[in-house]
Structure formats: C-alpha cells, structure tokens
Amino acid sequence: MIEYSGQPHYLVAVDCIVFGFDGEHLKILLVKRGLEPEINKWSLMGGFVGANESPDDAANRVLKKMTGLEGVYLEQMQIYGEPDRDPIERTLSVGYFALIDIHKYEAQLNDDYEAEWFLINDKPKLIFDHNQMVADARKKLRYKAALHPILFEMLPKKFTIPQLHILFEEVNDTKIDTRNFSRKITSTGLLIKLAEKDKSGSKKGAFYFKLDKKKYSANAQAFLNLMPNLKV
Amino acid sequence: MIEYSGQPHYLVAVDCIVFGFDGEHLKILLVKRGLEPEINKWSLMGGFVGANESPDDAANRVLKKMTGLEGVYLEQMQIYGEPDRDPIERTLSVGYFALIDIHKYEAQLNDDYEAEWFLINDKPKLIFDHNQMVADARKKLRYKAALHPILFEMLPKKFTIPQLHILFEEVNDTKIDTRNFSRKITSTGLLIKLAEKDKSGSKKGAFYFKLDKKKYSANAQAFLNLMPNLKV
DNA sequence: TTATTAATTGTCAAAACGACAATTAATAAT
DNA sequence: ATTATTAATTGTCGTTTTGACAATTAATAA
Structure with a gap:
C-alpha cells in the first residue's frame, strides 16, 4: 500500500464534556482515568479513535460505553x-460536549468506570489540558444555548418553566427576570402545556410542559435570542 | 519511550477554505494538488501537521506559504x-476557513502553486471531501457573519458602505434593504467615517469608512444581529 | 378561615425592527 | 449654463420586541 512518505503519524482521541442538570446546578460527569500516565486521576471521558470509525463515531461509542446512553446530544467543539x-x-484530541438528562443516566449507573457527577464550579483538577476543555465547553454551551433551544436536552421529557428558568440561570451564571423569561420562552412556540402539575416544589405546583417535537426540529437551526442583553 | 500500546496512528492534515471578495462576488482560492493521488486536480490549500506544530500552527504555515500572507483571519471549523x-x-483533516483581503493577496501572487480564485458559485469539483468542506465553510461563514463583525476582514482598510452592503448580500445570498442595512451597520458604532470619497463606482462617490479598531476588538465576541430576519 | 409560599400573569415606556421613497451630490450631456 | 443621469444618502412610521417593574393566583399548612 502506498503511503504519504515521511509524514509523522499521531494518535487521535476524543474527549467528552458531559453536562447534566440536577434541578439546581449544572454538573459535569468525570471519570477516573484507567491507564498510565496519571492513572486514577480525574479526567474527561475519552478514548482513541479506532481504525474503522470517525471521531463522531468514537465519541458516541465512548459515551455509550461509559453512560449506557445512546442518541444523546453531542456536538463537536474543537481539536x-x-x-x-x-x-x-x-x-x-477532538473535544465534544454532550448534554444528557441526568436522571436517565442515574438509571444506567455503571460503577465499572468510577464515573461521578461534579458541580461545574466545584470540580477537581483534571489531567492534561482537560481543564481548558471544560472551560471551552462551558463557553460554547453558553453561546449555543443563547441562540438555540438545546438546554431542553438536559431536562426530562416533562419539565416546568421554573426548572427551565433555573437551568438558564445556571448555564449563564446570571439572574434572569422570571416574567420576561417566561414570556420569551413561551413565545418561541416550542412548548406544549400539559394538564398535569409538578407539586414537588411548591404548594401551588407548576404546570408541566413538553417540547413540540416538530417545531423543535424545525427550529433547531433558528436563531432565537433566548438571553436578555445578549453578550458573550 | 512509552507508547499507548496497540493504538493505531494516523496522519493529521489541515485544509483551508480561503474566502475573498472582489467587490462583486464571493470567491475562494483553490490550488492544483501537487502530489498523488489526484495530482493536478483542484483542491483546498492543505498540508500535514508537522511534529512540532499544532493544527493552528500548520494552518497558518500553509496559508503563509501559499499566499504570502500572515496574521489572516483564521477559524477552526471542524474535523x-x-x-x-x-x-x-x-x-x-482539520478544516479551517480564512478571510483575506483579495487585493493584498494579488500583490503577493505566487505562481509556484497555481493558485486561482474561483467564484464560490462556479468552482470546479474538488478532490476527496473538499466539496463538503466548502459547503460547510460557507454555512459557517454565514452563521458567524450574522452575529459578529468579521466580514471586514475581506475588505481593504478603507471601504464604503455600498461595498459592505454587496458583501453582506453575497455572503447571505439575499437582497438586503439599503436603508435598513446602513442604519444597522452604522449603529454598531464600529465605523469611522473618513473625509475621502471613493468615486470609482459612481458620480456622487461614496464616503470611505474605516474600522474603529478599539471597538472592533471589544466587540469581536459580541452578538450584533447583523442580518434582518435572522434565520440560518 | 387565614397565613404562607411559589407560580403565574400584566403594564408600560423605550428601543429595535422592517417596510417603504424622497433627496442629494457629483458627473455627463445638451 | 442648464439639464439629465446615476448612485449614495437620509427619513418616516407603524409594529414588534425588549426590559424594567409588581400584583394576583392556586395550592397547602396552620
């Protein structure tokens, strides 16, 4: 077989920043590294790109293996x-960020990998340049979420406006006016109000909503201006 | 030296989609490939990532070598x-898109590489997945330019509003109302009106503007909503 | 029946938007 | 000198969106 002569060859890996939301805080899923060097140190989920897979394939494989989840929201960040x-x-390494429903994951707990959720603001030092990756992922998440309806990926199928509100505040690390937020998020037309209420958080209870799947996929690429005073 | 055992190694390359603007149309710079396979076919500017450089370094090196230009606007797209x-x-291959002032390049013409400008809508078939890369780059350019003031990178230091107007129309492949465009672009506060006029295009002549460098770098990350009816 | 708590809904002025056409500054032609 | 021509520039207005602000409602607990 012909080869491009004399060019150096490298390993190519993927690393995934997995975001989740527990109802109060933004979290990331970390694992204890299983190989030298830096074995047993906290790191992102990662793995090498195999001979017959693309980096996207590899990222999905790694996520599946470590969380049990398939079809999760996964976006290429940068190399x-x-x-x-x-x-x-x-x-x-190709950096990816993933958004998952933290509760789905909990049902799939796999102790083989010593994976653990950490508050985004209280995570351990990570190996190599993984700290930088997390910082970049957070920035990109904020950017993307300001324009596109992706944060729903971190909520259950049924969710309430207050839950969504807190999530937006967490991601953007800022306070958002309840009234304006509610107006804006409902005006997207992406939410369908359900009859049922979530009474776990208050006496009055908050109505559940679900995503309008059709409008969601139609608007996945639309600019929505979901943040007030949009600045990044 | 230790190695990660048994993992496959690959070549890693960069490919650059170089955009330019001739005052009328959006163009891309292509080169005739200099090595087998597909030698002498049109392709993007690219090269392998060397042992002591990052992909970003490699992309800058390739651009410098093939256009003579340094410090050009270069953005990582995807792998x-x-x-x-x-x-x-x-x-x-790591795909990059670059924005250059086409006139700067013309002064640097380097025939060693048989580089040639093509209208974005009238380019030859490219090798491998380079056609897909160009399509992706165009999409990303449109996306980015709708939110951030980057198209200035394709214009000379002194430019006119009508020039900018045509450029925006070209990039977005749509007609934009002159009055609203002018209002919006000046309201960004990024432009400084000069005394001089460009009389090459009309009897009346159009005032030259230049970028307010300070505000430009301050706003490089700001969302500006530069396109009417913002949809992507 | 009342107190409590969180969810929900409402107002209003300012700014931004988008659709629309008239005026101006220069040159060329008469 | 006057007029015609051409493209650049500037302006209006009704609608929508925004952002700042507080009152009301629905449930449970006391």
Whole structure:
C-alpha cells in the first residue's frame, strides 16, 4: 500500500464534556482515568479513535460505553493538538460536549468506570489540558444555548418553566427576570402545556410542559435570542 | 519511550477554505494538488501537521506559504475524519476557513502553486471531501457573519458602505434593504467615517469608512444581529 | 378561615425592527 | 449654463420586541 512518505503519524482521541442538570446546578460527569500516565486521576471521558470509525463515531461509542446512553446530544467543539499536550506520545484530541438528562443516566449507573457527577464550579483538577476543555465547553454551551433551544436536552421529557428558568440561570451564571423569561420562552412556540402539575416544589405546583417535537426540529437551526442583553 | 500500546496512528492534515471578495462576488482560492493521488486536480490549500506544530500552527504555515500572507483571519471549523476519506491512507483533516483581503493577496501572487480564485458559485469539483468542506465553510461563514463583525476582514482598510452592503448580500445570498442595512451597520458604532470619497463606482462617490479598531476588538465576541430576519 | 409560599400573569415606556421613497451630490450631456 | 443621469444618502412610521417593574393566583399548612 502506498503511503504519504515521511509524514509523522499521531494518535487521535476524543474527549467528552458531559453536562447534566440536577434541578439546581449544572454538573459535569468525570471519570477516573484507567491507564498510565496519571492513572486514577480525574479526567474527561475519552478514548482513541479506532481504525474503522470517525471521531463522531468514537465519541458516541465512548459515551455509550461509559453512560449506557445512546442518541444523546453531542456536538463537536474543537481539536486540541498542541505537540506536547500528552506526555507519552503525541495525541490530538477532538473535544465534544454532550448534554444528557441526568436522571436517565442515574438509571444506567455503571460503577465499572468510577464515573461521578461534579458541580461545574466545584470540580477537581483534571489531567492534561482537560481543564481548558471544560472551560471551552462551558463557553460554547453558553453561546449555543443563547441562540438555540438545546438546554431542553438536559431536562426530562416533562419539565416546568421554573426548572427551565433555573437551568438558564445556571448555564449563564446570571439572574434572569422570571416574567420576561417566561414570556420569551413561551413565545418561541416550542412548548406544549400539559394538564398535569409538578407539586414537588411548591404548594401551588407548576404546570408541566413538553417540547413540540416538530417545531423543535424545525427550529433547531433558528436563531432565537433566548438571553436578555445578549453578550458573550 | 512509552507508547499507548496497540493504538493505531494516523496522519493529521489541515485544509483551508480561503474566502475573498472582489467587490462583486464571493470567491475562494483553490490550488492544483501537487502530489498523488489526484495530482493536478483542484483542491483546498492543505498540508500535514508537522511534529512540532499544532493544527493552528500548520494552518497558518500553509496559508503563509501559499499566499504570502500572515496574521489572516483564521477559524477552526471542524474535523473531517471518515475512515476512508483519503484513499491512500487514513488521514484526518482539520478544516479551517480564512478571510483575506483579495487585493493584498494579488500583490503577493505566487505562481509556484497555481493558485486561482474561483467564484464560490462556479468552482470546479474538488478532490476527496473538499466539496463538503466548502459547503460547510460557507454555512459557517454565514452563521458567524450574522452575529459578529468579521466580514471586514475581506475588505481593504478603507471601504464604503455600498461595498459592505454587496458583501453582506453575497455572503447571505439575499437582497438586503439599503436603508435598513446602513442604519444597522452604522449603529454598531464600529465605523469611522473618513473625509475621502471613493468615486470609482459612481458620480456622487461614496464616503470611505474605516474600522474603529478599539471597538472592533471589544466587540469581536459580541452578538450584533447583523442580518434582518435572522434565520440560518 | 387565614397565613404562607411559589407560580403565574400584566403594564408600560423605550428601543429595535422592517417596510417603504424622497433627496442629494457629483458627473455627463445638451 | 442648464439639464439629465446615476448612485449614495437620509427619513418616516407603524409594529414588534425588549426590559424594567409588581400584583394576583392556586395550592397547602396552620
């Protein structure tokens, strides 16, 4: 077989920043690294890109293996390719961020990997450039969520406006006026009000909503301006 | 030296979609590929990522080598990593899009590479998945330009509102109302009106403007909503 | 029956938007 | 010198969106 002569070859990996929301705070899922170097240190979920898969395939495989979940929201972020980012040998890594319903995951708990949820603001130091990856992912999540209805991916199928409200505040690390938020989020036409109420959080109870799947997929690419005073 | 045992290694390349604007139409810069396979076919500017450089470094190096330009606007797009995208051996490529002032480039013409500008809507078939890369880059350019003031990168330091207007129409492939466009673009506060006029295009002449560099860098990350009826 | 708590709904002025056409500044032609 | 021509520039107005602000409602607990 012909090869491009003399060019160096590298390992290519994927690393996933997995975001979840417990109803109060934004969290990320970390695992204890299973190989040297830095074994047993906290790290992002990752793995090498196999011979017969694309990086996207690899990211989905890694997520499936470590969380049991399929079909999760997964978005390519950027490539991390500084020559010395991995001390063993040159490895380029494609960073992905994933949004999952934390409760779905809990049902799938897999202790094989010592995965653990951490508050985004209270996570341990990670290996290599993974801290930078998390910072970048957070920024990108904020950016994307300001324009596109993606945060729903972190909520159950049935959710309330107050839940959504808190999630938006968490992601953007800011306070959002309840009235304006409610007006804006309902005016997207993406929500369908259900008859049922969630009474776990208050006496009055909050109505459940679900996503209008049709409008959701139709608007997945639309700009929505979901944040007041939109600045990034 | 330790290595991660048994993992496959791949070539990693960069490919650059270079956009330019000739005052009328959006163009891309293509080169005739200099190596087998598909030698002499039109392709994007690209090259392999060297042992001591990051993909970003490589992209800048390739651009410098092929256009003579440094410090051009360059943005990482996404990675292209289907296992069979290169018929010779597995190569992953990081796609970049670049915005350059077409006139700066013309002053640097380097015939060594048989580079040539093509109308974005009238380009030859490209090798491998480069056609897809161009389509993706165009989409991303449109997206980014709708929110951030980046199209200035394709204009000379002194430019007129009508020039900018045509450029926006080209990028978005749509007609934009002159009055509303002018109002919106000036209300960003990014433009400084000069005393001089460009009389090449009309009897009346159009005033030159230049970028307010300070406000430009301050607003590089701001959302500006530069397109009417913002949809992507 | 009342107190309590959180969800929900309402108002209003300012700004932004989008659709629309008239005026102006220069040159060329008469 | 006057007029015609051409493209740049500026203006209006009704509608919609925004953002700042507080009162009301629905349930449970006391």
